[in-house]
Amino acid sequence: MNITTFKTLVLREYWENKSLSLAPIIIASVVLFAMIIGMFSAQSFIFSMGDASISFQNELNAVSEENLAEMKNAMLGFQYGVLLGPLTIGLIFVLFFYALGSLYNDRRDRSILFWKSMPVSDTQTVLSKVFSAFVVAPSITASVAVILQIAGLCILTIMAWINGVSAWGLVWSQSSLPIVIFNDFVSLILLSLWMAPILGWLWLVSAYAKKGAFLIAVFVPLGVILVEALVLGSAHFAQIIGDHFAQLEYLGESMVKLGHPFGVFKSTGFWVGIVIAVACIAGAIYIRRYRDDSY
Numbered sequence: 001m002n003i004t005t006f007k008t009l010v011l012r013e014y015w016e017n018k019s020l021s022l023a024p025i026i027i028a029s030v031v032l033f034a035m036i037i038g039m040f041s042a043q044s045f046i047f048s049m050g051d052a053s054i055s056f057q058n059e060l061n062a063v064s065e066e067n068l069a070e071m072k073n074a075m076l077g078f079q080y081g082v083l084l085g086p087l088t089i090g091l092i093f094v095l096f097f098y099a100l101g102s103l104y105n106d107r108r109d110r111s112i113l114f115w116k117s118m119p120v121s122d123t124q125t126v127l128s129k130v131f132s133a134f135v136v137a138p139s140i141t142a143s144v145a146v147i148l149q150i151a152g153l154c155i156l157t158i159m160a161w162i163n164g165v166s167a168w169g170l171v172w173s174q175s176s177l178p179i180v181i182f183n184d185f186v187s188l189i190l191l192s193l194w195m196a197p198i199l200g201w202l203w204l205v206s207a208y209a210k211k212g213a214f215l216i217a218v219f220v221p222l223g224v225i226l227v228e229a230l231v232l233g234s235a236h237f238a239q240i241i242g243d244h245f246a247q248l249e250y251l252g253e254s255m256v257k258l259g260h261p262f263g264v265f266k267s268t269g270f271w272v273g274i275v276i277a278v279a280c281i282a283g284a285i286y287i288r289r290y291r292d293d294s295y
C-alpha cells in the first residue's frame with residue numbers, strides 16, 4: 001500500500017467530514033461555558049455565607065489526611081465523567097453517522113465515479129475510512145478533551161485562590177494529569193474499537209444500500225430481534241447487543257478504579273466484536289469493488 005496515497009485519502013476524509021473536529025469543539029465549548037457559569041454561581045453562594053463560611057484550608061487539611069484516596073477518585077470522576085463524558089457521547093454519535101454515510105454519500109452524489117477513475121483501490125478507500133474512525137476521530141476528540149480538562153483545572157485553581165486554598169493541594173496534586181491525558185487517548189481509541197462491530201455493520205450497509213441506509217441499519221437488527229422473539233420465543237440476539245453495550249460502562253469504571261482502560265481486553269465479547277467488524281469491512285470492500293455504480 002502506497003503510504004502517500006493512503007495519507008491523502010485520510011486527509012480527504014478529514015476535509016470532507018468536518019464533524020470529526022467541529023463536534024468535539026462545540027461540545028467542549030458548551031461544557032466550558034457551563035463550568036464558567038457554575039463557577040460564578042458557586043462563588044456567589046460562598047460569598048453570601050459571609051461570617052458563616054468555613055475555613056476551606058482547614059477543611060482541606062482534614063480531608064487530605066483522612067480521605068486522600070476519595071479526593072483523588074472524585075477528581076478523576078470530574079475529569080472523566082464531567083469533562084470527558086460529553087465528548088465521549090459526542091464521539092459515539094459522530095462515528096455512527098460518519099460510518100453510515102462514508103460509503104453511501106459518494107454513491108448518492110455520484111462522486112464515486114470520479115474516485116473510481118483514480119488510481120486508488122477500493123481497499124485503500126475503505127481502509128482510509130476505517131483508519132479515520134478508529135484513530136483520527138478519537139485522537140481529535142482526545143486532544144480537545146485534554147484542552148478542556150486543563151481549562152477545567154484552571155477554573156478550579158481560580159476558585160481555590162479566591163477562597164484562600166492551596167490550588168496544588170486541592171486541584172493539581174489530585175488530578176494525575178499525565179495519566180489522565182494518556183487515558184484520554186487510549187480510552188477513546190478503545191471506545192472506537194468497542195464500536196467496531198457496530199461500525200462494521202454500518203460500513204456494510206453504507207456500501208450496499210441504494211437508498212434509506214439509516215432505515216436499513218436500524219430496522220434490520222430490530223427486525224431480527226422481533227422475529228426471534230415471535231418465532232423462537234427467545235432474545236439471544238438482543239442479549240448479545242445488551243452485553244456488548246455493558247462493556248462501555250466497564251471501560252469507564254476501569255479508568256477510575258484501575259487507573260487504565262486496558263481491562264476491556266479481558267472481555268471475550270470485545271474480541272468477538274473485532275472479528276465481526278473485520279468480516280463486515282471485508283464485505284464492504286467486496287461490495288464496493290464489484291458493484292456497478294454507473295447507473
